[in-house]
Amino acid sequence: MAGLYLHIPFCKSKCVYCGFYSTVNQKDIDKYISTLSEELTLRESEVTESVKTAYFGGGTPSLLQPSQLHQILDNLHDRFKIAPDAEMTIEANPEQLTPEYCKALKALGFNRLSIGVQSFHDDILRFLGRRHTAQEALDAIKNAHDAGFDNISIDLIYGVNERSNKQWCNELEKAFSIPIRHFSAYALTVEENSLLYRRIHQHKTVEPDEDLAARQYDILQEAAVRSPFMQYEVSNYAVKGWESKHNSAYWQRVPYLGFGPAAHSFDGTHRYWNAPTLATYFAQIAEKKTFYGHETLSKTDHYNEYLLLRLRTRSGIDLREMAQLFGQKRTDTLLRHFQTKVNPRHYEYTPGRLHLTAEGLWFADGIAGDCFLEH
């Protein structure tokens, strides 16, 4: 069991690029906490072994008071066997990370903090619809560090038209000078259900420039080489030994359970998903249903997912493992495809392992897609 994901679906306001499910209506927080507790109880028999990671994501988990988080954590410990050294992550927005709040999170048992910084420039933060300033982001990281968090990650967004390459370089220098061990950097994309999507279609703003995003990805690679951070997945960078255990397990396709609206679960053979909104989730749990929809993965689905997730990681595909899972013939076919169709600058093949280079990772989804099996 990889771990547990708990979705906290509340936000103060919607950021322009966001496609995650969350609501700005906070009146149901208490009802949500008790419904979540019912879901944890309903599903406690789904995990018998000890849990290695728990991840509070959102939404904005840091909107919850320490007493509310305490309630959820108590339930979690009552229902599941959480390993004493489990990675316990909570996502937080900078404006909530006061010294007192950071100390409370530490006292509750969280040992990893993922902070939604996105940028160290106020203009960019305003464009993205974030509620914090650059200074608040820096203060938040300091407060977390002072409270004893040594495992801090931040999120950054690049490929924003309003930001020059020079500004992006400066932001990276800033990120490398603060006490973090991990960062995730995402190119700005236009999610269909986001405000950005609507604004583009109303001609109020323009699409993000793909060439700019590609150039800023290159700048990131050049800067990362001079930093203590190593890229271990398309969008994730860590000081060696500080990679996210929770996300790494997803990419290894280890089973996990997801709780709350719009959360997904995977048991190695099936994917399950919860009701997509708070209202439908309340109804789902009131009817004591442990999932809202599910699918059984076919052999082809397994193969395609395996390929996609592994090729997005820097360690890539262990060819011996692949042969065991999908057969030697399929493995040889994949190797032949790479040797004849894929740009040699985009991958490396060492006996027993096939992985994409930093340059190739930018094209990971396309390279994997070209190798997919048809249903």
Ligand code: SF4
């Ligand atoms: S990006 Fe995070 S804080 Fe912003 S709306 Fe989405 S979930 Fe909420």
